[in-house]
Amino acid sequence: MAEPGEFTQRAFLNNKIDLVQAEAIADLIDATSAQAVRCAQRSLQGDFSAAINKLVAELIDLRMQIEAILDFPEEALELADANRYMEKLAKARTGLKHLFSLSQQGNILREGAHIVLVGLPNVGKSSLLNRLSGEDIALVSEIAGTTRDVIRQAINIHGVPLHIIDTAGLRDSQDIVENMGMARTKLAIQKADMVLLMVDAQQQEREMYQKILDLIPENIPKIFVINKIDLLKQEARVEVQNENSYIYLSAKNDQGIELLRNKILQLINWRGEEGVFMARERHLLALQQASQALERAAIEVGRIEFFAEELRLAQEALSKITGKFSSDDLLGEIFSRFCIGK
Numbered sequence: 001m002a003e004p005g006e007f008t009q010r011a012f013l014n015n016k017i018d019l020v021q022a023e024a025i026a027d028l029i030d031a032t033s034a035q036a037v038r039c040a041q042r043s044l045q046g047d048f049s050a051a052i053n054k055l056v057a058e059l060i061d062l063r064m065q066i067e068a069i070l071d072f073p074e075e076a077l078e079l080a081d082a083n084r085y086m087e088k089l090a091k092a093r094t095g096l097k098h099l100f101s102l103s104q105q106g107n108i109l110r111e112g113a114h115i116v117l118v119g120l121p122n123v124g125k126s127s128l129l130n131r132l133s134g135e136d137i138a139l140v141s142e143i144a145g146t147t148r149d150v151i152r153q154a155i156n157i158h159g160v161p162l163h164i165i166d167t168a169g170l171r172d173s174q175d176i177v178e179n180m181g182m183a184r185t186k187l188a189i190q191k192a193d194m195v196l197l198m199v200d201a202q203q204q205e206r207e208m209y210q211k212i213l214d215l216i217p218e219n220i221p222k223i224f225v226i227n228k229i230d231l232l233k234q235e236a237r238v239e240v241q242n243e244n245s246y247i248y249l250s251a252k253n254d255q256g257i258e259l260l261r262n263k264i265l266q267l268i269n270w271r272g273e274e275g276v277f278m279a280r281e282r283h284l285l286a287l288q289q290a291s292q293a294l295e296r297a298a299i300e301v302g303r304i305e306f307f308a309e310e311l312r313l314a315q316e317a318l319s320k321i322t323g324k325f326s327s328d329d330l331l332g333e334i335f336s337r338f339c340i341g342k
Contacts, residue, residue: 012323019323020049020283027110027278033097035159036109043106048277049322051099055290058092059315066308086301092314095293100287103279105271110278112154112161116188119198124227126256128198128249129153129166132261157261160270165192189215194267195222196260201229201248206247221267225260227251236265282321289317 024043119123151166207304236256239246249256
């Protein structure tokens with residue numbers, strides 16, 4: 001019986017593909033949108049690997065020159081040489097920064113962003129979830145407290161996968177079950193990539209909304225969704241006040257929903273750049289490690305031994321992405337997640 005990922009692992013071990021291409025096969029199988037498929041295919045064809053290898057080649061070229069100075073200490077490092085090395089280092093850092101940006105976009109396509117709907121009971125959270133998903137996922141009722149548990153739904157906005165989480169309305173209640181739902185709401189907020197704070201356009205109870213705002217960590221982006229504007233005969237619109245985004249809409253009448261979709265993509269930093277690569281968390285971590293090493297190298301250019309060591313660490317971090325310096329434990333973890341055989 002074939003083991004999970006056995007054929008792909010054999011191709012990798014026999015140097016037919018590198019580790020990025022091997023992972024791209026699994027990403028292609030798991031892709032949830034046409035855009036994700038294109039990004040996975042790009043990585044499978046070797047575009048991501050080529051970009052990594054180009055950076056590695058630049059670092060190797062720079063390291064060769066630095067190592068030559070270390071091998072022949074009688075050749076002093078002149079100012080002109082130092083400036084030339086700094087130019088090459090700056091070029092590598094610029095290329096790495098661009099690659100990291102493309103990889104972040106690919107990671108959004110692969111993992112999706114978790115967006116939590118919060119607010120008081122009966123402000124229209126479930127209606128908005130149904131509108132965004134295009135299905136009647138959540139029960140909609142005028143009775144406050146209808147939603148008592150967390151409801152999760154995967155959706156796509158312009159090809160970008162998102163996980164929308166509808167939560168129990170937050171209020172003071174004596175109902176044990178409802179309180180359990182609100183406890184899960186608070187937990188979901190802490191794990192969110194973004195929070196949509198829904199407000200009834202007719203009843204904006206500032207004191208209670210401030211209590212909800214206090215639950216949202218400062219580093220999590222949020223959008224204030226002012227719902228039920230149809231009852232006030234207002235037009236859908238976007239307003240920005242004190243760096244906060246306010247979307248005025250009607251979930252019931254499908255007013256302003258597209259404005260909300262676009263603002264969500266903007267706040268998760270989706271730019272839809274050409275050449276996006278399907279990237280994983282380990283890729284982003286390695287790119288960050290390489291970037292930090294090059295940042296330290298820029299400081300150590302006057303101390304040639306430390307400069308050389310930081311370049312080596314940056315090269316090693318990048319090489320881990322393609323599998324040049326991967327441990328057996330990492331390989332086992334990656335291929336164990338493949339389907340049987342493939």
